[in-house]
Amino acid sequence: MENSKLLKEIDFNSLNVDYADIRVEKTDETKIVYQSGDLREATTSPSLGAFLRVLKDGNWAFKSTTELNSLQSEFEALEGRVSLLPAKNKLSWPKRDSQHYEVMRYQDKSCNKASLKEKKDFCEALLPTLESEKLIQGPMVIYKDQYKEKWFMSSDGVSYHYDYNHAGAYAIFTLKDGDQIYEDSVKYFFQNVHGQSKSAISELEKAIEKAKPFIHAPTVEPGKYKVVLDSEITGIFTHESFGHKSEADFMLGDEAMKEEWQIGKSVGSENLSIVDDGNWPETSGDLPVDDEGNLKTKTYLIKNGKLAGRLHSTQTAVLLDEVPTGNARAMNFQYEPIVRMTNTYIEKGEKSLEELISQIDDGLYIVGAKHGMGMSTFTIAPSKAYKILNGKLCGPVKVSVISGNVFETLNLIEEVGSDFHIASSSLGGCGKMEQFPLPVADGGPSIIVKEMTVS
Amino acid sequence: MIEEYKKEKSTNLTINVQADEINEIREVTLEKNSTRIFKDGKIFSANYLGKVENDDLKKNALENTYGSLEFDYSLNDSVVNQSSFGKKLRDLDVVDLTKDLLSHFQKNLPDFIYSGKVDYNEVDTNLVVSSGIDIKQTESSVEGFLIMKRKGSPNIMDSALGFSIGDGNIDLSNFDNFIDLHKKFDNVVDVKSGRSPVIFVSEKDFLQKFSQSLSPESYHQGSAYYSDKLGEKLFNEKVNLVDVRVDESDGLFNIYDSEGEKLSPELPLIENGVFKNIFYDKNMAKKYKATSTGNGKREFNSSVFPRAYHLDFVAGDKTYKELVASFEKVIVIIMAGGGDTTTNGDYSSPVQVGFVVENGNVVGRTPEITISGNIDQMMGEDFIAISSDKFYPTRSHSFMCHMNIIK
Incomplete structure (x- = not known):
């Protein structure tokens, strides 16, 4: 049966619950792996599954299943299962207007428009460049794509049907000269592989040349440095440092935090504005409507240095007496939606990257990120770092991690550049609780941070 | 067919x-x-x-x-x-x-x-x-x-x-050590930069370069940190690391791999400081003229790749409590997430959650500090011990070594 019809057959009125909804996801994914020139994997993975929720007496019961022929009876079973939990009655579902959102943007250009052969051809086109460089050992090319259609219907009359698409690859290489090693990669992101090979090869050639000086680069002297972060690092910093703190579920149950974390509180430099916005088509954080049927809004988290908002699901908005922002997201049909980011970025300023670098007498220019993490101390493992002396870029240095205290660092942002880029990824994503990786994107301009711990 | x-x-x-x-x-x-x-x-x-x-x-x-x-x-x-x-x-x-x-x-x-x-x-x-x-x-x-x-x-x-x-x-009493530390959570104590004994209660992020070397492609292509080192004594002779396949009390039940290879409960990776094994599935074993170690693993929607089941150090002689009591001052690392290791083996990580224990007594929580060391030294001349017990109810023994503290 067609999935939209499947949902329409659900009789929500027969359920003795406060609220119920169902989300059906149909997904096609492809993964291709070349290792040392050999094809190691070329898999296409289709799936179809549903996630059901009921809310009763303040508690939730969820069901995820690949069996779509007995959805009504699954809802009835949830009515019973929710009673296993102690009744709290703290959470009630807010009144919403009936609404249907139809946002099908990718049917004509999805990754599925390319065949498996074309996807393999894209990967194979990168191999000669990797294999012809004598210093490269054991290169890998990993390609991954996903096209997903989602259908949703709730007991309060909200429904949606939208699609999501991304494709991309990593070319990963290790340069070895004697006993000195340097690992690097090039990340690609697009909607499908058509017409991508030529620019991808060119980008890879440039990346290999840029990486070579790092083989014999000295390791940085650990300590505090004034740094210029490129837009990719700015994005990771934004996501890890403040994005996660803006997810409202972390405030639940903490009365002191509600008092402390008031909108309007000064939390950063005056030149700092941070936004979460799902309305960026063709990014990996693209989200027109969230997984419980709330339209994603452009949400200022910080505006001109002051706390301006936070990210909400319906539940956190009700419990904190605020408004849902459309940030309830689930990784796939196996999980419940929780508060997550979409595209998170720092708004750009006026000075060019060259002007930012020229302002530094003694510091580091940090470029590209391998991974990041944010607790009270955020950390980012950068791909590359260069010394800056007297306003000019000097030689490369090997850096393990850069880190800092979140709140101190937000106040140490001295300059915000005019360049701007949102970095998407088809392979990685954000992890929270057990849900990893959720596609998100982040970015911003290059920025100057007065002091960061570098080691 | x-x-x-x-x-x-x-x-x-x-x-x-x-x-x-x-x-x-x-x-x-x-x-x-x-x-x-x-x-x-x-x-x-x-x-x-x-x-x-x-x-x-x-x-x-x-x-x-x-x-x-x-x-x-x-x-x-x-x-x-x-x-x-x-x-x-x-x-x-x-x-x-x-x-x-x-x-x-x-x-x-x-x-x-x-x-x-x-x-x-x-x-x-x-x-x-x-x-x-x-x-x-x-x-x-x-x-x-x-x-x-x-x-x-x-x-x-x-x-x-x-x-x-x-x-x-x-057994909820298995969380006693964790609870004892956190009772002093609000007391942030001063920690000076310099050398100090550090104990990782469970985390093994610092093993990143060793773990990468267990991949047969990386190892044999020469791109791994420990390429060409199999059979060599690289670490302190009290360092023993295994890939655990079966430990029923901790929910590890791997008696066959995805290619039907019968598994021993543990595969030694480091034995008395000697690098003993890397991982092979059937394909890699054939390519590199080796024998499958039973590490051929695959998800339902992936190919077979040689992968670890569960890495853990083999239990040492002293309990966690005895180890932390054997030094005047020890930094206990509950979580050091977000660290990384350079291609020279230099590991560095902020301490996300750490405590200071003096002569076995919990003094308080660490301020924001960074720990750094080199993997060869952490498991070599800077190595102290591996605990005989588990800090959490899960298969993971604590690892203790000297490291640099950066405030």
């Missing part, structure tokens, strides 16, 4: 704790199907998350010609096994276990807000290969974690703990 079919039916019951309340229950029932058809020197594969007939899978696999992989090794035969592990629990048992866990922490550490999950998993797996493999396995296990946020703290989390159990029973 040889046909392989793998079916995995799983039911997962999760109880969510959110801000001190048990308010969500989730059941996930999945059926994962996959096939690999070995024909004319090629492997043709297909998979489906959901119910599907084997004939349809086979048809899809044989049509997936562009997804076929080279194949030139022999498959196992005469492997028939039926086994069952773990203890089956009722829904209410899982709810009660969650209540017990939460109330234990709320009683002992009342200044924190708790969120997290308790997961009960039942999995039935059947691997049938026409070369002569028929392996049926049923297993049940419980795992979970709690994230802790100090009331009034601006942080998204201030500490965390995890556990995994195979028999459905959790």
Whole structure:
């Protein structure tokens, strides 16, 4: 049966619950792996599954299943299962207007428009460049794509049907000269592989040349440095440092935090504005409507240095007496939606990257990120770092991690550049609780941070 | 032509704790199907998350010609096994276990807000290969974690703990050391830059460069940090590291790999400081003229790759408590997440959650500090000991060494 019809057959009125909804996801994914020139994997993975929720007496019961022929009876079973939990009655579902959102943007250009052969051809086109460089050992090319259609219907009359698409690859290489090693990669992101090979090869050639000086680069002297972060690092910093703190579920149950974390509180430099916005088509954080049927809004988290908002699901908005922002997201049909980011970025300023670098007498220019993490101390493992002396870029240095205290660092942002880029990824994503990786994107301009711990 | 079919039916019951309340229950029932058809020197594969007939899978696999992989090794035969592990629990048992866990922490550490999950998993797996493999396995296990946020703290989390159990029973006294440390959470003590004994209670992020060297492609291509070092004594002779496949009390039930290879409970990787083994599946073993170590693993929708099951150090002579009491001052690392290791083996990480113990007495929490060391030295001249006991109810022994502290 067609999935939209499947949902329409659900009789929500027969359920003795406060609220119920169902989300059906149909997904096609492809993964291709070349290792040392050999094809190691070329898999296409289709799936179809549903996630059901009921809310009763303040508690939730969820069901995820690949069996779509007995959805009504699954809802009835949830009515019973929710009673296993102690009744709290703290959470009630807010009144919403009936609404249907139809946002099908990718049917004509999805990754599925390319065949498996074309996807393999894209990967194979990168191999000669990797294999012809004598210093490269054991290169890998990993390609991954996903096209997903989602259908949703709730007991309060909200429904949606939208699609999501991304494709991309990593070319990963290790340069070895004697006993000195340097690992690097090039990340690609697009909607499908058509017409991508030529620019991808060119980008890879440039990346290999840029990486070579790092083989014999000295390791940085650990300590505090004034740094210029490129837009990719700015994005990771934004996501890890403040994005996660803006997810409202972390405030639940903490009365002191509600008092402390008031909108309007000064939390950063005056030149700092941070936004979460799902309305960026063709990014990996693209989200027109969230997984419980709330339209994603452009949400200022910080505006001109002051706390301006936070990210909400319906539940956190009700419990904190605020408004849902459309940030309830689930990784796939196996999980419940929780508060997550979409595209998170720092708004750009006026000075060019060259002007930012020229302002530094003694510091580091940090470029590209391998991974990041944010607790009270955020950390980012950068791909590359260069010394800056007297306003000019000097030689490369090997850096393990850069880190800092979140709140101190937000106040140490001295300059915000005019360049701007949102970095998407088809392979990685954000992890929270057990849900990893959720596609998100982040970015911003290059920025100057007065002091960061570098080691 | 040889046909392989793998079916995995799983039911997962999760109880969510959110801000001190048990308010969500989730059941996930999945059926994962996959096939690999070995024909004319090629492997043709297909998979489906959901119910599907084997004939349809086979048809899809044989049509997936562009997804076929080279194949030139022999498959196992005469492997028939039926086994069952773990203890089956009722829904209410899982709810009660969650209540017990939460109330234990709320009683002992009342200044924190708790969120997290308790997961009960039942999995039935059947691997049938026409070369002569028929392996049926049923297993049940419980795992979970709690994230802790100090009331009034601006942080998204201030500490965390995890556990995994195979028999459905959790001994809450196994969290005593964790609780003792966190009773001094509010007392942030001064820590000076310089050298100090450090004990990682469970985390093994610093092993990143060693773990990468266990990949046969990286190792043999020369791109791994420890390429060409197999058989050499690289570390302190008291360093023993294994890949754990079976430990029923901790929910590790791997008696066969994805290629039907029978597994020993543990594979030694470092033995008395000597680099003993890297991982091989059948394909890599053939390519590099070695023997499969039984590390051929695959998800229902992936190829076979050589992968670890569960890395852990072999127990040493002294308990965690004895180790931290044997120095005037020790930094206890609960969480050092977000660190990285350079290509020179230099490891560096901020301490996300750490404590200071002086002569065995918990003094307080560390301020924001960074730890750094080199993996060769951490497991070599800077090595101190591995604990004889586990810090959490999960298979992980504590590792102690000297490191540099950067304030």
